[in-house]
Amino acid sequence: MDEDGLPIVGSGIDLTKVPAIQQKRTVAFLNQFVVHTVQFLNRFSTVCEEKLSALSLRIQQIETTLNILDAKQNNIHEEGLQKTEVVTEDVRTVAKDPRYARYLKMVQVGVPVMAIRNKMISEGLNPDLLETPDAPVPAWGDDGKAEDSSDSESSFSD
Incomplete structure (x- = not known):
């Protein structure tokens, strides 16, 4: 130990007396981590695809609605022009x-x-x-x- 009371790590340790790390256990932990990570990413990908699909459908519905409104607006504008032409022929205010x-x-x-x-x-x-x-x-x-x-x-x- 040093003057602070902490053990000295380094050349004072005989590595031949330290037991080996269990390779099977390490591989099992690593495999479990990879499997859980892949399952999470697959679920995340599926949820994202579902949400993008729903969003795409909603955008198509909005575009359809806008096209309908645009057609109605053009129709109203044309009818207004026709009515204006009739009124302007009679009396110009x-x-x-x-x-x-x-x-x-x-x-x-x-x-x-x-x-x-x-x-x-x-x-x-x-x-x-x-x-x-x-x-x-x-x-x-x-x-x-x-x-x-x-x-x-x-x-x-x-």
């Missing part, structure tokens, strides 16, 4: 006129109404139509604004 639609959108977004009205006046549009988006759109010249701009253009040609 302020909300559907591209000249006024952008200003109505500005009102919805929160742009100050006075700024929108001033911009509409500068472009020759009637700002009073902002308050009646379902009213029929006046033809050019019916609201009196387009004629004023044509007069001012002709005054420059003199």
